[in-house]
Amino acid sequence: RKEVEQDPGPFNVPEGATVAFNCTYSNSASQSFFWYRQDCRKEPKLLMSVYSSGNEDGRFTAQLNRASQYISLLIRDSKLSDSATYLCVVNIKGTYKYIFGTGTRLKVLA
Amino acid sequence: GAVVSQHPSRVICKSGTSVKIECRSLDFQATTMFWYRQFPKQSLMLMATSNEGSKATYEQGVEKDKFLINHASLTLSTLTVTSAHPEDSSFYICSAGPREGLYEQYFGPGTRLTVT
Numbered sequence: 001r002k003e004v005e006q007d008p009g010p011f012n013v014p015e016g017a018t019v020a021f022n023c024t025y026s027n028s029a030s031q032s033f034f035w036y037r038q039d040c041r042k043e044p045k046l047l048m049s050v051y052s053s054g055n056e057d058g059r060f061t062a063q064l065n066r067a068s069q070y071i072s073l074l075i076r077d078s079k080l081s082d083s084a085t086y087l088c089v090v091n092i093k094g095t096y097k098y099i100f101g102t103g104t105r106l107k108v109l110a
Numbered sequence: 111g112a113v114v115s116q117h118p119s120r121v122i123c124k125s126g127t128s129v130k131i132e133c134r135s136l137d138f139q140a141t142t143m144f145w146y147r148q149f150p151k152q153s154l155m156l157m158a159t160s161n162e163g164s165k166a167t168y169e170q171g172v173e174k175d176k177f178l179i180n181h182a183s184l185t186l187s188t189l190t191v192t193s194a195h196p197e198d199s200s201f202y203i204c205s206a207g208p209r210e211g212l213y214e215q216y217f218g219p220g221t222r223l224t225v226t
Contacts, residue, residue, distance in 0.1 A: 034214065043203050043217040044154065087153065096142050096207060098215055102153040 003027055004090050006101035014109050017078050021104045023071045023088030030099075032091035033064055035073050037084045038103065044087055047073075078108045113137050114206045116218030123194055124226055131189045131221045133204030139184035140206035144215065145177070148201040160187045194225040 006023045013019045025033075036044035048055065050062040050071050061074040071088055088101035113136040123129050133143055142161050146154040158179050160166045166179035178190040187206075191198055201222050205215040 041201070041222075043220045045217070046214055049214065096144075096215075097156060097159065098144070098205075100153045100155075 001026055002102070003099045004088055004101040006086075006088050006104045008102055008104060010105035010107050012107045012109055013078055015078055015080060017108075018074065018076045019078055019106065020075075021073045021086055021088075021106075023073075023101050025069050025071070025088075025090045025099075027090065027092060027099070028069070029093045030069075030090045031093040033062075033071050034089040034091070034098075035060075035062060035071075036087040036089055038087055039084050047086070075106075078106075080108050080110060082106060083108045112214075112216040114140075114204065114216045114218040116204055116221055118221060119219060120222045120224075122224045122226060125195055126193055128190055128192045129194055129223060131191075131202055131204075131223075133187045133189070133206070133218050135185045135206040135216070138206075140187075141184065142207060143181060143187040144205045144207075145179060145187075145189050146203045146205070148203060148220075154203060157189075191223065194223070196225045199223055199225045 004025050033050035035047040037047045038044040048057050048062050050064045054063045059076045063072045085103040085105050087103045090099045115134045117132045145157045147157050148154045156169050157172045158166045158168045160179045160181040162181045162184050168174045181187040201220050203220040205217045207215040
C-alpha cells in the first residue's frame with residue numbers, strides 16, 4: 001500500500017463546476033499536509049497548506065480528517081486555468097521529508 | 111519570497127559522462143535541500159535529503175556513489191549524476207526548506223536530463 005494515495009483521474013469537468021479530490025495517508029506520524037499543483041513539465045507549486053480546522057483560500061477549500069487519515073480539496077467555480085495535476089503531500093513528524101501522492105489530473109473543459 | 115533556482119533547466123549528455131545540477135535558494139537560507147526525480151506520468155520520488163555542512167541522506171535504492179550531493183552553503187546544493195546512462199534520463203527537481211520554521215518546501219523549476 002502506498003503511503004499517500006490519490007485517484008489519478010483524470011477528472012474532466014465543465015467550467016464553473018465544483019470538483020473534489022480526496023487523498024488518504026497511512027502513516028499516523030504524519031503531521032503537516034499540503035496540496036501542490038503541478039502543470040505539465042513544470043515544478044510543483046504550493047497551492048495551500050491543510051490545517052486541522054479546515055481552511056479556505058478563495059475558490060479552494062481544504063479539509064483534514066485525522067481520525068480517518070484523509071485530506072480533501074474542493075475547487076468551486078472551476079476555471080480553465082485550474083487544469084493541472086494536484087498533488088497531495090504529507091510531512092512526517094520529526095522530519096522535513098515530504099511524501100507525495102501520485103497526483104490527480106484535472107481537466108476543466110470549455 | 112521563497113524563490114529557488116535550478117541550473118541548467120535542460121541538459122543532453124552522452125552515456126558515460128557526468129552532469130552537475132545546481133540548486134540555489136535565492137532569498138532565504140535553506141538548512142535543508144531535497145532532491146527528487148520524476149519519471150513521465152509518475153509522482154516525485156525523493157532521492158536524498160541534503161543538509162548544509164554534512165553528508166546527504168539517501169533514500170533506499172538510490173546509489174550514493176552515482177548521485178553525488180554537495181551542500182556547501184545555506185543557499186547552494188549540487189547534484190552530480192556520475193557516469194550517466196539512458197535510464198537516468200528524468201526530470202530532476204530540488205526543493206529548499208524550511209524557512210523560518212515552516213515545513214513548507216519550495217521547489218526549483220527542475221532540470222530535464224536526457225542521456226543519449
